[in-house]
Amino acid sequence: MERTATFEVVVSGTKGGQPMMPEDFDIKALRELLTEVEVLLFPGSSSRDRPVISYEVQPGSVRNLFRTGVQAVAQTSAVLALVASSGTIDMLEPRTARALEAMQRWAQEGDVAFALRTSLPGSPELIIDRTTHYLRTEAVSVETELYLYGRVVDAGGKERSNIHLQVEGQGIHVIDASKEFLEGLDKNILYHRMGVRAMGRQNLQTGEIEKNSLKLLELIDYDEHFEEAYLKRLQAKARGWLKDTDPDQYLNDVRGTYGS
Template sequence: MKPSTNKLLFTVTDRIDDTEIGPRSVPLNLLGEFQKEVKEFLIGTTHDVDPKEVTVSIEDGSLAFVVSGFLVAASLLSDIEKLRTSHSLDHIDSKRAHVIERWQSASAQNPNRRYFVANKTTQLGFSVDSNSNYSRSDEIWVNVEKYLDGIVIDLGGKKDANVHLDVQGKILKISASRNLLAEEEKNRLYRPSIIRVTAEENLVTGDLRNYQLLSFETNCPTYDDDEFRRMVEKGTRAWSDVPDNWLEELRGGSA
């Protein structure tokens, strides 16, 4: 069975010297910027679409790209639907959100500028113009400690020491101290590893950034049923004298 493919329509409308732009008349810088932004929107941070599989045709009218030939990417279509039904950028791919912000900024400076993205088959999509109000919630980043499970594909560095960890196909660059890497006795390169890091986590999106290596874990953590039962019994004994209605009393008593 042949994999399902889809067609997407990307258009930009503008007037230059009182002339509508189109395939026969478009500023070179606008053509280059729009082509780059369409590619960035398609690929996203997770590279849902392989640019080598994409075919682009230019339609008459405003500058319109019809993108086809690629396999259907669920997250790409999902993000387009979210942008069609909501003005929040919090829950779409971060690279696509950046593209929308750039389009919105360009339209705010030029009321003639308008962008439109749609599924070519259903014609359902979204537009960005001078009246759009796509936005993100205030970003809050907190310091966290995490365990990462992946394969070390590179470590060291002449100038800045770091570890490159492949986590399910996504390459994370993790800063490290030279002393910590020098003291590591086990050869970690191209081997599965669990490492402990600090990072900053976005409370809205869950994204992580600014990784810092703390240690390589010597043993893979496993679930121990006996240990779990002992912990439950210990906790039960510790709470045995606490009344069942302790929460109501803490809140000031029942009504």
């Protein structure tokens, strides 16, 4: 069984002129906090794929304790250390950055403070309050077209129809797809390996794709096997326009005057 550790979020402030206690922490605020903590601990996983996160609340302002696998807590501790030392969240994966941004906005709007720490030895403490500014700088992401390849692990949705694509090494990408498109598919794509052409937002500093920003443009049948006949057809097509091309002259034309 995997060892566990604790991630702690202490919420402090006043209510009616008195220090906040657990009974002052409204269920709506708790629900929002639970959502962001799940992202901080498991930014690339869905609720169905990740390990269990248990929850406990204790007095001492409002001490929210989350216990889960030690590896996830260690990774979160590293994020806290990076943010605390750099004073910025611009280098973070978009989902993680948005979770800390949410706490920063709560601190500014509700005049509360957050202390984030873990139970691991030497763990740093990250303070978020009205004096901090953990918000991403403007224009750190751009719209881009991209191709993704992976396994479809879910498709559909009652209110927001989408495709969940499990990409090796990247986790699950949620890609918006219209109900009409999904209804018109001539085969069941669930658990099939597929290619996806999509539009989404990419962080200019980290190169990370905002996984929940994707909109489907095209679904591509994905064949992992090498198709020699297909490759030969492509080579034959290329040969037609390359036969009269001088390679050195072509490279010079592409390079232009750069470096001359």
